[in-house]
Amino acid sequence: MVTKGTEMSALRNPGTNPETSVSEFYNGKTVFITGGTGFMGKVLLEKLLRACSGVSKIYLLIRPKRGQDAQQRLQELLCSPLFDPLRKERPNDLGKVLPIQGDITQPELAISPSDRALLTRSVNIVFHSAATVKFDEKLKLSVTINMLGTQRLIELCKRMDNLECLVHVSTAYCNCDRSEVKEVVYPPPIGPDQITSLVDTLDEDLVDSLTTKLVGKRPNTYTFTKALAECWLKDNKGDFPLVIVRPSIVLSSINGPLQGWVDNWNGPTGNYGLCGSSARSIIAAAGKGLFRSMLCDPDKTADIVPVDMVINLMLVAAWRAGTTKSKELKIYNCCTGQRRPITWKKFIGLCFKYMRKNPLSEVTWYPDGTVTISRTLNTINRYLLQWLPAYIMDSVVCMVRIQDKLNKAATCLEYFTTQEWRFEDENVRQLVTTLSEADSAEFSFDVAKIDWENYIENYVLGIRKFIFKEDAATLPKARKQVSRLYWIYRIIQVISVMCLWHFFNA
Numbered sequence: 108m109v110t111k112g113t114e115m116s117a118l119r120n121p122g123t124n125p126e127t128s129v130s131e132f133y134n135g136k137t138v139f140i141t142g143g144t145g146f147m148g149k150v151l152l153e154k155l156l157r158a159c160s161g162v163s164k165i166y167l168l169i170r171p172k173r174g175q176d177a178q179q180r181l182q183e184l185l186c187s188p189l190f191d192p193l194r195k196e197r198p199n200d201l202g203k204v205l206p207i208q209g210d211i212t213q214p215e216l217a218i219s220p221s222d223r224a225l226l227t228r229s230v231n232i233v234f235h236s237a238a239t240v241k242f243d244e245k246l247k248l249s250v251t252i253n254m255l256g257t258q259r260l261i262e263l264c265k266r267m268d269n270l271e272c273l274v275h276v277s278t279a280y281c282n283c284d285r286s287e288v289k290e291v292v293y294p295p296p297i298g299p300d301q302i303t304s305l306v307d308t309l310d311e312d313l314v315d316s317l318t319t320k321l322v323g324k325r326p327n328t329y330t331f332t333k334a335l336a337e338c339w340l341k342d343n344k345g346d347f348p349l350v351i352v353r354p355s356i357v358l359s360s361i362n363g364p365l366q367g368w369v370d371n372w373n374g375p376t377g378n379y380g381l382c383g384s385s386a387r388s389i390i391a392a393a394g395k396g397l398f399r400s401m402l403c404d405p406d407k408t409a410d411i412v413p414v415d416m417v418i419n420l421m422l423v424a425a426w427r428a429g430t431t432k433s434k435e436l437k438i439y440n441c442c443t444g445q446r447r448p449i450t451w452k453k454f455i456g457l458c459f460k461y462m463r464k465n466p467l468s469e470v471t472w473y474p475d476g477t478v479t480i481s482r483t484l485n486t487i488n489r490y491l492l493q494w495l496p497a498y499i500m501d502s503v504v505c506m507v508r509i510q511d512k513l514n515k516a517a518t519c520l521e522y523f524t525t526q527e528w529r530f531e532d533e534n535v536r537q538l539v540t541t542l543s544e545a546d547s548a549e550f551s552f553d554v555a556k557i558d559w560e561n562y563i564e565n566y567v568l569g570i571r572k573f574i575f576k577e578d579a580a581t582l583p584k585a586r587k588q589v590s591r592l593y594w595i596y597r598i599i600q601v602i603s604v605m606c607l608w609h610f611f612n613a
């Protein structure tokens with residue numbers, strides 16, 4: 108979908124380091140990743156191993172979870188289908204990945220003294236992706252993970268002997284209180300240190316009661332604490348190159364090795380409920396015919412970016428900072444709105460189109476739906492098209508509970524689907540020009556080349572394959588079921604119109 112090379116690469120900047128390609132830069136390097144078990148972290152890990160085969164070691168910070176220690180979680184992670192191609196081609200390379208047990212909410216990241224010594228001695232590049240992406244996380248926890256976690260990581264980075272670059276993953280929406288967002292750090296309404304002392308001294312209930320006031324014009328604790336982290340980083344960065352990458356809404360991969368890859372049900376896409384991944388969970392539910400109406404301005408831009416483009420940008424940004432050794436804080440708004448915009452109407456329309464062409468097996472109802480900017484119409488549609496059928500079906504399956512979760516996820520998204528932002532991406536455009544032709548093919552993040560039709564079809568197929576684990580062989584049967592549902596759907600629509608006509612003319 109993204110053609111090899113770009114016209115832009117012909118205009119390479121004089122500052123380019125032609126003797127070191129991106130993959131060569133990682134030769135012999137030791138990389139430390141936080142958030143490696145998450146949606147984006149997995150793609151980063153896979154790409155590093157596959158495209159930068161000379162990388163020496165990759166340490167992943169992993170917290171113990173659900174009775175599994177870091178080692179067990181790493182083994183499970185490497186069993187993900189994402190690593191299948193690599194496992195076939197270069198199985199030994201998976202041995203370069205080593206777990207570091209820790210937790211960013213704890214002092215010293217809860218990393219053992221021996222592991223800390225190992226990291227400070229050997230790490231060259233750090234990618235900080237760990238965060239809570241729950242929009243409505245309690246403020247205390249959100250501050251602890253997103254801001255204090257970042258602070259703790261920086262303290263560790265400052266002790267690293269050979270650190271060449273730190274890439275911090277933020278979000279384009281951390282400044283969603285302004286309509287135009289440049290690639291600079293804006294001060295939040297309240298400083299990071301004040302917030303730290305507030306959450307340290309006040310008990311959780313009191314912090315909860317103050318949350319709306321504290322987050323100010325931002326819609327949730329997530330965007331607020333990501334902004335605080337950026338602000339703290341700007342004022343306290345160490346003596347090493349620091350890069351902040353700000354993606355907008357991150358969806359499935361656009362290119363190989365697995366086009367359309369999205370996280371599985373155990374990840375953030377699951378449970379129809381985690382707000383940070385609401386877009387992905389809602390689309391999955393729409394494919395089942397469970398989600399049919401959304402409050403959104405159809406003509407506003409849906410700023411969606413493929414996960415592998417974000418990862419490529421991160422890898423290239425580290426290369427650029429590491430090779431130029433520039434100490435200037437660089438920020439990259441990794442977004443599509445300026446150069447390859449797609450409206451919500453087009454995005455949702457294409458999702459439904461391809462969900463009908465490539466339906467899931469066992470759909471609950473014919474996949475179709477509407478978007479509207481009218482809150483009243485949206486409420487009526489939700490009641491008629493989602494809640495009423497859910498109540499009717501609830502004796503068979505827990506539809507009401509699912510609708511309740513979907514409703515929460517959709518509400519979290521409303522702020523973002525009813526407005527649009529202008530994310531300036533001058534630094535990203537410049538970075539594209541520094542790449543050689545070979546590097547821009549391997550590490551493409553030139554969003555101008557995205558073919559949305561093709562991308563969204565693969566996205567829908569990815570949901571089918573990687574989330575619902577459905578084999579392509581089940582497609583013909585699923586298509587037959589959807590075509591039957593289509594006729595039932597149309598008949599019900601005709602009967603409803605006739606009943607309404609009869610009611611108003613009686």
Ligand SMILES: NC(=O)c1ccc[n+]([C@@H]2O[C@H](COP(=O)([O-])OP(=O)(O)OC[C@H]3O[C@@H](n4cnc5c(N)ncnc54)[C@H](OP(=O)(O)O)[C@@H]3O)[C@@H](O)[C@H]2O)c1
Binds near residue numbers: 209235236375
């Ligand atoms: N996805 C998007 O649409 C999007 C958009 C813009 C920016 N971002 C940013 O991109 C980054 C990655 O997002 P994502 O979608 O990959 O999120 P994700 O799938 O929820 O992953 C979050 C990662 O953070 C880790 N983490 C959370 N709390 C931790 C703790 N206390 N100690 C250690 N690790 C912890 C998680 O580990 P566990 O596996 O142990 O939970 C997981 O690996 C985040 O910084 C996010 O703000 C994401």
